[in-house]
Amino acid sequence: QQYKVAVVGATGAVGETMLAILAERRFPVREVVALASERSAGSTVEFGDDELVVQDLASYDPADIDIALFSAGGAVSRDYAPKFAAAGAVVIDNSSTFRYDDDVPLVVSEVNPEAIRQRPRGIIANPNCSTMQLMPVLAPIHREYGIERINVATYQSVSGAGRSALEELGRQTAALLSFQQADPQRFPVQIAFNLIPHIDEFQPNGYTKEEMKLVWETRKILGDDRIQVNPTAVRVPVFYGHSEAVNIETRKKLSADEARALLRKAPGVEVVDECKPGGYPTPVTHASGKDPVFVGRIREDLSHPRGLNLWVVADNIRKGAALNAVQIAELLLAEGLPAKAAHR
Ligand code: A2P
Numbered sequence: 010q011q012y013k014v015a016v017v018g019a020t021g022a023v024g025e026t027m028l029a030i031l032a033e034r035r036f037p038v039r040e041v042v043a044l045a046s047e048r049s050a051g052s053t054v055e056f057g058d059d060e061l062v063v064q065d066l067a068s069y070d071p072a073d074i075d076i077a078l079f080s081a082g083g084a085v086s087r088d089y090a091p092k093f094a095a096a097g098a099v100v101i102d103n104s105s106t107f108r109y110d111d112d113v114p115l116v117v118s119e120v121n122p123e124a125i126r127q128r129p130r131g132i133i134a135n136p137n138c139s140t141m142q143l144m145p146v147l148a149p150i151h152r153e154y155g156i157e158r159i160n161v162a163t164y165q166s167v168s169g170a171g172r173s174a175l176e177e178l179g180r181q182t183a184a185l186l187s188f189q190q191a192d193p194q195r196f197p198v199q200i201a202f203n204l205i206p207h208i209d210e211f212q213p214n215g216y217t218k219e220e221m222k223l224v225w226e227t228r229k230i231l232g233d234d235r236i237q238v239n240p241t242a243v244r245v246p247v248f249y250g251h252s253e254a255v256n257i258e259t260r261k262k263l264s265a266d267e268a269r270a271l272l273r274k275a276p277g278v279e280v281v282d283e284c285k286p287g288g289y290p291t292p293v294t295h296a297s298g299k300d301p302v303f304v305g306r307i308r309e310d311l312s313h314p315r316g317l318n319l320w321v322v323a324d325n326i327r328k329g330a331a332l333n334a335v336q337i338a339e340l341l342l343a344e345g346l347p348a349k350a351a352h353r
Pocket residue numbers: 017018019020021022023024044045046047048049050066067080081082085170171172173
């Protein structure tokens with residue numbers, strides 16, 4: 010079957026990677042439609058060796074679309090995802106708009122693929138990047154050893170904040186190296202040569218929304234509301250690839266060797282864990298442009314009998330967003346989603 014696929018936000022950092030990954034993995038498309046705002050309508054984006062002309066989302070008729078991948082921000086998803094779903098498309102949405110709704114599944118392809126079946130609204134949510142990369146690592150541990158508590162500090166690259174954020178890091182770095190002002194626009198303070206402990210909006214409880222996403226989404230994906238999560242989310246001056254320092258407490262004791270053996274078998278995970286210079290994953294050396302979630306620095310917690318430390322790194326634009334969205338689309342194929350053209 011050949012599907013008509015729409016990418017909404019096709020000119021963005023995630024959207025362009027969705028197109029690249031659809032082409033790379035030879036997703037069976039009859040047609041791919043690139044949609045964005047009227048600002049970029051008429052410009053072109055790459056799809057494999059082809060160029061697609063970007064169309065204005067606001068005036069686009071979704072009647073023929075089988076699968077729509079949305080990554081154009083929460084407001085666009087709120088306004089347009091239900092319209093695409095009503096026209097019979099399955100929407101895979103990368104925003105946080107529907108993630109916490111009980112009737113919208115939140116899916117990591119290696120962890121809870123069966124959840125795609127229950128989609129009464131025709132919408133499937135793609136998790137937030139920082140939760141996404143943790144799940145393929147923590148799910149197998151939770152299944153066998155029972156995770157009680159997760160302490161996590163994130164080191165998140167600027168690409169997670171979109172194309173304008175990539176540009177801001179580049180511009181500020183160049184400006185500061187030539188003795189000019191950083192002039193923050195996209196981020197509240199200078200990001201080049203700095204760290205910012207603030208991602209997304211502050212919540213009444215003093216945490217940021219990015220931090221609360223780690224709490225809410227971990228519980229929903231692992232299907233266990235008892236899991237305690239203690240998050241700190243930090244933006245760092247890295248272009249691509251999020252890193253996370255993770256400490257878990259399990260019900261059953263898990264040694265570092267057992268963890269390495271378990272994670273070597275985990276789908277979507279690659280263990281890089283040697284105690285020598287460079288024997289650990291970093292955004293630049295391992296994750297950027299790659300599909301797996303990399304895990305290293307696996308150590309038993311010196312301060313807790315059932316604690317374990319891990320260092321988890323992944324490409325936030327690929328596994329953290331675009332790749333998982335395409336993997337969800339592949340799950341729909343495996344499930345036998347009928348293409349609309351097949352009915353004609
Ligand atoms: P556009 O290029 O027309 O602004 P990023 O996260 O990298 O900033 O990308 C955001 C994506 O979402 C871009 O493709 C952007 O398109 C798209 N987008 C933003 N606002 C709208 C809108 N109102 N309607 C359609 N697409 C939008």
